[in-house]
Amino acid sequence: LQGSCCTCGMGTQLGTSVPPVRDLTGTMASAPSSAGFVVGHAGLYQALAMFAVAYFIIGMTVLSVCAIATNGALDAGGAYYMISRALGPEFGGSIGIMFFLANVCGSALYVLGLVEAVVDSFGIPPVGTGVHVLPQSYWYELLYGTVLLALCLLVCLVGASIYAKATFLIFLIVAGVLGTILVSFFATRPIGVPIRLPYFNGSETENGSFTGFSLTTLRENLGGGYGVDYTTGQMMSFSSVFAVMFNGCTGIMAGSNMSGDLKRPSYSIPRGTISAVLFTYLVYNLLAFLMCATCNRTLLQKDYGFLRDISIFPPLVTVGIYAATLSAAMSNLIGASRILYALARDDLFGRALALAKKTSASGNPVMAVILSWLVVQLVLFSGKLNTIAGVVTTFFLLVYATVNLACLALEWASAPNFRPTFRYFTWHTCLLGIAGCCVMMFLISPVSASASLGFLLVLLLALHYLSPRGFLTCSPPSLQVRKYLLMLDVRKDHVKFWRPQMLLMVQNPRGSARLIDFVNDLKKSGLYVLGHVELQDLDALPSDPLQPQQDSWLSLVDKLNVKAFISLTLAPSVRHGVRQLLFTSGLGSILLSLWDEKCQGVWRHLDGRCQSHPPRGLEASVSAVLRGLKTPGRAMPRGSEALGVGSAKEEEEEGAVNFPANATQVSDEYVCAANKLVLEQSPAPAVRFLYLPRPPADTSLYPLYLRQLELLTRGLGPTVLVHGVSAVTSTQL
Structure with a gap:
C-alpha cells in the first residue's frame, strides 16, 4: 500500500x-x-x-x-x-x-x-x-x-x-x-x-x-x-x-x-x-x-x-x-x-x-x-x-x-x-x-x-489459490529447503526413496506444451526442470540475451500449470549446452537423473540452427550423459514425443564383459524382428517404455547405434527409452 x-x-x-x-x-x-x-x-x-x-x-x-x-x-x-x-x-x-x-x-x-x-x-x-x-x-x-x-x-x-x-x-x-x-x-x-x-x-x-x-x-x-x-x-x-x-x-x-x-x-x-x-x-x-x-x-x-x-x-x-x-x-x-x-x-x-x-x-x-x-x-x-x-x-x-x-x-x-x-x-x-x-x-x-x-x-x-505467495509461503520454506538440502547425502541414498529428477530439453515451447505436461505427470514428486539451449556466444554479445526470456518461460510454466523450474543457458552447440544444464540444474544432492531431448533439429535437421551439427551429435550427447553423471538413471526419447525415465542407484558394472551372449553384434534384422514382435503382441498404448542400450565406445559406430534405435521404435508411437545402471528391486523396508 x-x-x-x-x-x-x-x-x-x-x-x-x-x-x-x-x-x-x-x-x-x-x-x-x-x-x-x-x-x-x-x-x-x-x-x-x-x-x-x-x-x-x-x-x-x-x-x-x-x-x-x-x-x-x-x-x-x-x-x-x-x-x-x-x-x-x-x-x-x-x-x-x-x-x-x-x-x-x-x-x-x-x-x-x-x-x-x-x-x-x-x-x-x-x-x-x-x-x-x-x-x-x-x-x-x-x-x-x-x-x-x-x-x-x-x-x-x-x-x-x-x-x-x-x-x-x-x-x-x-x-x-x-x-x-x-x-x-x-x-x-x-x-x-x-x-x-x-x-x-x-x-x-x-x-x-x-x-x-x-x-x-x-x-x-x-x-x-x-x-x-x-x-x-x-x-x-x-x-x-x-x-x-x-x-x-x-x-x-x-x-x-x-x-x-x-x-x-x-x-x-x-x-x-x-x-x-x-x-x-x-x-x-x-x-x-x-x-x-x-x-x-x-x-x-x-x-x-x-x-x-x-x-x-x-x-x-x-x-x-x-x-x-x-x-x-x-x-x-x-x-x-x-x-x-x-x-x-x-x-x-x-x-x-x-x-x-x-x-x-x-x-x-x-x-x-x-x-x-x-x-x-x-x-x-x-x-x-x-x-x-x-x-x-x-x-x-x-x-x-x-x-x-x-x-x-x-x-x-x-x-x-x-x-x-x-x-x-x-x-x-x-x-x-x-x-x-x-x-x-x-x-x-x-x-x-x-x-x-x-x-x-x-x-x-x-x-x-487466489493470491500471490507471501512471506510465510516463501521465506520460511526456503530456509527449510536449505536446511534439509544440507542434510541430504548421496552416499546414503536408498532406492526405495528414489524419485525421478527430470530435465526436459525444450527448443520450441509452443510446440512442446503436450510434452511438457506429460513429463509433469511422470515426475511423481520429483524435481522437474525445463531446459533450453541458446546457440550463441556470450563473449560476442553486448548483454545476456537469456535474461529477458526468463519471465516468458516462467509465464509459460504458470500458464501450463506444471510444477517445474526453468534453466536456460548459452552454448556454441546443443551438446555443450546439454552438458552445462545437466551439471548445473541440480541442487545439492538432488541431481538430475534423466535427460529428455526435444530438439527436432538434432533428430531430423529441420531447424537451420541444428543443420551444422554432424549426425553423431545426438549419440555423442547421449554417451556423454550416460558417462558423465553419477545419478540413478538415464533416459533418451524417441522422436518428438518421446521422454525418458531412470531408476536405481549407480553401481559398478562388474561382470558386464563376461555376460553370456549368443551374438557379438546385433543385426538390423534382429532389431526389426523385435520391433515387429512388440507391435504384434500388444495393442497400441498411450506410451511405451523400452530399454535404452548404452552407446558404443567407438564413435564411428554412432550412426549404426542411432539407426538401430530408429528401427526398434519405428511405428511404435510415443516411446520412452530407459537406461538403468543398477537393479531397482528393494527387499528392505
Missing part, C-alpha cells in the same frame, strides 16, 4: 493513547464489560486472576505489535496490514476478514450495551413513580440501536479528523467520570439501592446495599458466587464471565487500527499502546478492590449500573457511560472500515470488495464505512449482547494469536528485513501469547473456537 487513507495525521496521544484508555476506562463501568459484573460473579480473587490473564495475553500481543510496527512503514489496516506483510496474503487476508468481523460484532456489542443502559435508566418506571419514558420491546430496542449506530456512522463519514476531536472530548468526560467514581467510594454514605428485575418478574424488587468500606463486605466478595445473568437467564461461569470481561479489553487495538491515520505510526503505536495497557490495568484492579470492599454481591450481580446510584453526581456518570460506550462502538466501526478498505486495496477478493476502494476527496474510505455500518446493523438483530460476546472474544483472541505468530515467524526465520527498533520482545513472548490466546479460546467456547478455526482454514485455502 502506498500512502494512507487520510491526510489528517494524528499524534501519539490522540491516535494511540487516548482511544484505548477511553474505551477501557469508560466501558468498565458500563453493562457490556462492567467491572461490577465481573467481581459480582467471580469474586475478587478470580476477578484479579481474569484481569491478569487477559492483560497477560494482551501484553504479549502488544509487544509483538510494537515490534512489527517499528520494523517499517505502516499504512491503513492496523493488525491486518502487519499480518499480511509478515505472513503473506493467505494469513493476512483470512485474519483480516476475521478481524473485520470481530470489530463489526464488537461495535454491535457496544451499541446493544448502550441500548440496555438507556432502557435501564429511562425504559423502566423507577420505583415509586409511574413515569414511563421509553417504550420497551425487541423492535423498539432495535430502533434505539439503529439510531445510535447512525450517529456513529455520521461521525465516521466525516473522517478521522472529527473522530480524533470527538475522541478527545469523550476522553475528558470519561476522565471526569472516573474521578467522580473514585471520590464517590469514599464520600458516599451506606445506602440501600432498590433493584427492579424486569426480565424475570416486572413486579419483583430486590434491594442491594452500598455498605461503604467494610471488612465483612470484602470477605463476602473474595470468593466466587456465580449466579444467573438477569439479562439472559443463563447461569454464569468463569468462562462466560471472562468472555464478557475480555470484550472490554479489545479496545487496546483501537490505536493500531488507525495506523493509516497516524503521523508517525512506528513511533506512536509502541508508546501509546503500552502506556494505555499499564494505566487501564491499574485502574481495573483498583476499581475491582473498591467495589468488593463497598458493595454487596446482590448489588454487583443484579444492577450493572449501580455506579450511578452511589455517585455523588449521578448525571455525570450516566453521561460518561453513554459517551464512552458510544465512542467504543464508533471506534470499532471506524476500525472495521479501515480493515475493509485495506483488504479492498490489496485486491485479495477481486470484485467482491471493489466498492470499498472508493474514498472521498480527503481520502476517507466512505464506502468502506457504509459497508461496515450495514454489517453492524445486521448484527444488531441478535438483540442480546451476551449472545455474541463469546463469538467476538474468540475472533479477537484468534487475531491476537496470529499477530504473535507473525512476529514469531519473522523472528525465527531471521529475516534480514526484520530489524525492529522496539527490542523488548523475544520469541518466548510471542510463543506465550499464542499459547495463551489458543487456551483461552477453547476455555471460553470450544464450539466458537472450533468454528472460528474452521472458518479461518476455509479462508486460507480460498486465498491460497
Whole structure:
C-alpha cells in the first residue's frame, strides 16, 4: 500500500493513547464489560486472576505489535496490514476478514450495551413513580440501536479528523467520570439501592446495599458466587464471565487500527499502546478492590449500573457511560472500515470488495464505512449482547494469536528485513501469547473456537489459490529447503526413496506444451526442470540475451500449470549446452537423473540452427550423459514425443564383459524382428517404455547405434527409452 487513507495525521496521544484508555476506562463501568459484573460473579480473587490473564495475553500481543510496527512503514489496516506483510496474503487476508468481523460484532456489542443502559435508566418506571419514558420491546430496542449506530456512522463519514476531536472530548468526560467514581467510594454514605428485575418478574424488587468500606463486605466478595445473568437467564461461569470481561479489553487495538491515520505510526503505536495497557490495568484492579470492599454481591450481580446510584453526581456518570460506550462502538466501526478498505486495496477478493476502494476527496474510505455500518446493523438483530460476546472474544483472541505468530515467524526465520527498533520482545513472548490466546479460546467456547478455526482454514485455502505467495509461503520454506538440502547425502541414498529428477530439453515451447505436461505427470514428486539451449556466444554479445526470456518461460510454466523450474543457458552447440544444464540444474544432492531431448533439429535437421551439427551429435550427447553423471538413471526419447525415465542407484558394472551372449553384434534384422514382435503382441498404448542400450565406445559406430534405435521404435508411437545402471528391486523396508 502506498500512502494512507487520510491526510489528517494524528499524534501519539490522540491516535494511540487516548482511544484505548477511553474505551477501557469508560466501558468498565458500563453493562457490556462492567467491572461490577465481573467481581459480582467471580469474586475478587478470580476477578484479579481474569484481569491478569487477559492483560497477560494482551501484553504479549502488544509487544509483538510494537515490534512489527517499528520494523517499517505502516499504512491503513492496523493488525491486518502487519499480518499480511509478515505472513503473506493467505494469513493476512483470512485474519483480516476475521478481524473485520470481530470489530463489526464488537461495535454491535457496544451499541446493544448502550441500548440496555438507556432502557435501564429511562425504559423502566423507577420505583415509586409511574413515569414511563421509553417504550420497551425487541423492535423498539432495535430502533434505539439503529439510531445510535447512525450517529456513529455520521461521525465516521466525516473522517478521522472529527473522530480524533470527538475522541478527545469523550476522553475528558470519561476522565471526569472516573474521578467522580473514585471520590464517590469514599464520600458516599451506606445506602440501600432498590433493584427492579424486569426480565424475570416486572413486579419483583430486590434491594442491594452500598455498605461503604467494610471488612465483612470484602470477605463476602473474595470468593466466587456465580449466579444467573438477569439479562439472559443463563447461569454464569468463569468462562462466560471472562468472555464478557475480555470484550472490554479489545479496545487496546483501537490505536493500531488507525495506523493509516497516524503521523508517525512506528513511533506512536509502541508508546501509546503500552502506556494505555499499564494505566487501564491499574485502574481495573483498583476499581475491582473498591467495589468488593463497598458493595454487596446482590448489588454487583443484579444492577450493572449501580455506579450511578452511589455517585455523588449521578448525571455525570450516566453521561460518561453513554459517551464512552458510544465512542467504543464508533471506534470499532471506524476500525472495521479501515480493515475493509485495506483488504479492498490489496485486491485479495477481486470484485467482491471493489466498492470499498472508493474514498472521498480527503481520502476517507466512505464506502468502506457504509459497508461496515450495514454489517453492524445486521448484527444488531441478535438483540442480546451476551449472545455474541463469546463469538467476538474468540475472533479477537484468534487475531491476537496470529499477530504473535507473525512476529514469531519473522523472528525465527531471521529475516534480514526484520530489524525492529522496539527490542523488548523475544520469541518466548510471542510463543506465550499464542499459547495463551489458543487456551483461552477453547476455555471460553470450544464450539466458537472450533468454528472460528474452521472458518479461518476455509479462508486460507480460498486465498491460497487466489493470491500471490507471501512471506510465510516463501521465506520460511526456503530456509527449510536449505536446511534439509544440507542434510541430504548421496552416499546414503536408498532406492526405495528414489524419485525421478527430470530435465526436459525444450527448443520450441509452443510446440512442446503436450510434452511438457506429460513429463509433469511422470515426475511423481520429483524435481522437474525445463531446459533450453541458446546457440550463441556470450563473449560476442553486448548483454545476456537469456535474461529477458526468463519471465516468458516462467509465464509459460504458470500458464501450463506444471510444477517445474526453468534453466536456460548459452552454448556454441546443443551438446555443450546439454552438458552445462545437466551439471548445473541440480541442487545439492538432488541431481538430475534423466535427460529428455526435444530438439527436432538434432533428430531430423529441420531447424537451420541444428543443420551444422554432424549426425553423431545426438549419440555423442547421449554417451556423454550416460558417462558423465553419477545419478540413478538415464533416459533418451524417441522422436518428438518421446521422454525418458531412470531408476536405481549407480553401481559398478562388474561382470558386464563376461555376460553370456549368443551374438557379438546385433543385426538390423534382429532389431526389426523385435520391433515387429512388440507391435504384434500388444495393442497400441498411450506410451511405451523400452530399454535404452548404452552407446558404443567407438564413435564411428554412432550412426549404426542411432539407426538401430530408429528401427526398434519405428511405428511404435510415443516411446520412452530407459537406461538403468543398477537393479531397482528393494527387499528392505
